[in-house]
Amino acid sequence: MSTFLELGLKEPINRALTDLGYEKPTVIQEKAIPQIISSTDDLKAFAQTGTGKTAAFSLPILELIDESNSNVQAIILSPTRELAVQIGKNIEDFCKYLKNIKVTTVYGGANMDTQIRSLKRGSQIVVGTPGRTVDLINRRALKLGNVQWLVLDEADEMLNMGFKDELDAVLEATPNTKQTLLFSATFPREVEAIARNYMTNPVEVASGEKNSGSENVTHEYYSVTERTRYPALKRIADLNPDIYAIIFCRTRRETQEVADNLIRDGYSADSLHGDLSQGQRDSVMGKFRKKTIKILVATDVAARGLDVNELTHVLNHKLPDQIENYTHRSGRTGRAGNKGISIVLVNGKEKGKLRQIERIIKKKFIEGKVPSGKEIVQNQLMNLIDKVQNTEVNESEMSEFLPNIYEKLESLDREELIKKFVSLEFNTMLKYYENSKDLNDLSSRDNSRARSTDENMTRFFINIGRKDNLNPGKLIGLINEQNIGDKIEIGAIDILDTFSFFEIDKNYEDKTLEAFLENQPDFDGRSVNVEITKKERSGGGGRRGGRKPFGKKDGGFGRRRSAEGSSSRRSDSGGGRRSERRSSDRPDRASRSSGGERKSSGGFGRKRREN
Numbered sequence: 001m002s003t004f005l006e007l008g009l010k011e012p013i014n015r016a017l018t019d020l021g022y023e024k025p026t027v028i029q030e031k032a033i034p035q036i037i038s039s040t041d042d043l044k045a046f047a048q049t050g051t052g053k054t055a056a057f058s059l060p061i062l063e064l065i066d067e068s069n070s071n072v073q074a075i076i077l078s079p080t081r082e083l084a085v086q087i088g089k090n091i092e093d094f095c096k097y098l099k100n101i102k103v104t105t106v107y108g109g110a111n112m113d114t115q116i117r118s119l120k121r122g123s124q125i126v127v128g129t130p131g132r133t134v135d136l137i138n139r140r141a142l143k144l145g146n147v148q149w150l151v152l153d154e155a156d157e158m159l160n161m162g163f164k165d166e167l168d169a170v171l172e173a174t175p176n177t178k179q180t181l182l183f184s185a186t187f188p189r190e191v192e193a194i195a196r197n198y199m200t201n202p203v204e205v206a207s208g209e210k211n212s213g214s215e216n217v218t219h220e221y222y223s224v225t226e227r228t229r230y231p232a233l234k235r236i237a238d239l240n241p242d243i244y245a246i247i248f249c250r251t252r253r254e255t256q257e258v259a260d261n262l263i264r265d266g267y268s269a270d271s272l273h274g275d276l277s278q279g280q281r282d283s284v285m286g287k288f289r290k291k292t293i294k295i296l297v298a299t300d301v302a303a304r305g306l307d308v309n310e311l312t313h314v315l316n317h318k319l320p321d322q323i324e325n326y327t328h329r330s331g332r333t334g335r336a337g338n339k340g341i342s343i344v345l346v347n348g349k350e351k352g353k354l355r356q357i358e359r360i361i362k363k364k365f366i367e368g369k370v371p372s373g374k375e376i377v378q379n380q381l382m383n384l385i386d387k388v389q390n391t392e393v394n395e396s397e398m399s400e401f402l403p404n405i406y407e408k409l410e411s412l413d414r415e416e417l418i419k420k421f422v423s424l425e426f427n428t429m430l431k432y433y434e435n436s437k438d439l440n441d442l443s444s445r446d447n448s449r450a451r452s453t454d455e456n457m458t459r460f461f462i463n464i465g466r467k468d469n470l471n472p473g474k475l476i477g478l479i480n481e482q483n484i485g486d487k488i489e490i491g492a493i494d495i496l497d498t499f500s501f502f503e504i505d506k507n508y509e510d511k512t513l514e515a516f517l518e519n520q521p522d523f524d525g526r527s528v529n530v531e532i533t534k535k536e537r538s539g540g541g542g543r544r545g546g547r548k549p550f551g552k553k554d555g556g557f558g559r560r561r562s563a564e565g566s567s568s569r570r571s572d573s574g575g576g577r578r579s580e581r582r583s584s585d586r587p588d589r590a591s592r593s594s595g596g597e598r599k600s601s602g603g604f605g606r607k608r609r610e611n
Helices: 011-019 027-038 053-064 081-094 112-121 130-138 155-160 164-173 189-198 229-239 252-264 278-289 325-330 351-361 373-390 402-409 414-432 472-480 506-519
Strands: 043-046 074-077 103-106 125-128 149-153 179-184 203-206 217-223 245-249 269-272 295-299 313-316 340-346 366-368 457-462 490-495 500-505 530-532
Touching: 011 053, 011 081, 027 043, 027 053, 027 179, 027 203, 043 053, 053 074, 053 081, 053 149, 053 179, 074 130, 074 164, 081 103, 081 125, 081 278, 103 112, 103 130, 112 130, 125 130, 130 164, 149 155, 149 164, 155 164, 155 179, 155 189, 164 189, 179 189, 217 351, 229 252, 229 313, 229 340, 229 373, 245 252, 252 269, 252 295, 269 278, 313 325, 325 340, 325 351, 340 351, 373 414, 457 506, 472 490, 472 500, 500 506, 506 530
Parallel strands: 043 179, 043 203, 074 125, 074 149, 103 125, 149 179, 217 340, 217 366, 245 295, 245 313, 269 295, 313 340
Antiparallel strands: 457 500, 457 530, 490 500
């Protein structure tokens, strides 16, 4: 393996890397850095989370940038403010000895005037989220006419979050002579489309196979029902006394509920999601990095930019909406040469998605059994005994207290002392798991088709489906475009061949119907029909609620939903929550995708401002 000096980086950069503890370049750095330095060709790079992408694109830019020119020469886009802040900080560390290089990070949730003043003072490198970047371009505070490098970091996630329009706007504001560097952990069709439309004969480099999982991560799944999902999660955590993990959830509501339950049950846990202020988010992430918090419950979007290398586990409370996002989640563990475990909790209907993920990560899931109470207590006890054995005794500090201790315990023999010691530590746990049930017995599996798991949602029928090229993102865009309300929650989504279903907070039931009726939207020229589905009654039920179909209107639907942290109207999505099935619901669940973090901000194709 090469050194950073051999890759062509100048001495001040190498000195900064040495100060930071960088010794050898990673695979993606070894491939991308000399390519960018030696060529003006566009670059399409596959790199998983945790492989050193930031250094791979920023170090060659720092090598080539003109320090005497204060114009913006590089614009770096990232999907979230956390990741943007992390990238900006990393670049500042890399150019520690390049005194004339200025970096400005722009993102929602921060004062725009402060960012504008920083840009006016001159910055060669700007790191930003797409929404705020476009806002500054529109205000003429950010001028990209002299840009030589455009970096799209985690391009797949920016598209998943609905930033296509913003990407288009930034790309249009940059000169044709720029070098475009596209970094992505997965390469779905949409990312490939960006490469085709906005890049010229890009060179492709990769650190491993596209979309594959990390070699250092083991993948396991545990079969659960909705009733046993949380108890199983706790048992897995209890089985691993030294757990340091992220639990991924699909929605803000689910994230907060799981975190609240863990805290209530005595775990060192906290939540990270879009309803937290920037100060709260920074506080939570700081505690997690310091291991004051051992379990972080987070949404996919909120966890972006969280740079932690020592995670023992990633736990998927529920699978992500976009299957490709599993590689982002699992890539949070097994970093920096460490081993990691990615665990998925799945019910019977979700198991089919595991096969899809296996094709992406090029690995097989290992079936695990939810641990019994006896296994947990034994693991915890042995872990305690190991710690006792390895504890250093400070004789000088303890010597004055030992005589009294010996006198106090002289009536106890060795076996009694051990029993009391163990009981002191484990009476509570022993009692908790006394007569605990076998959670692997799924004979009482929830009949999800016959019973709702969330009575707060209303289930709607819509007359378009997979054959109309509908996917969850497009359906969310169509819903958002109707401007139904502020902070509405979009729940489970079922995309079938010729029709689909979606759930919305029942408080917005009438407003949803009224909005579709008033707007009369169409989808690629097809009239949209939205109706409430009737709940299944004994003996069956009607296919649709008695609502009048909505007609067609010229126009189309937008593509964009706002990103986490924007000040525009938002909606959580209640992923995984289903209303009661209609008797005509078909058992085709291969394409089901539950709602992730959705934000109702006036539609995918409309202008949105980030805070």
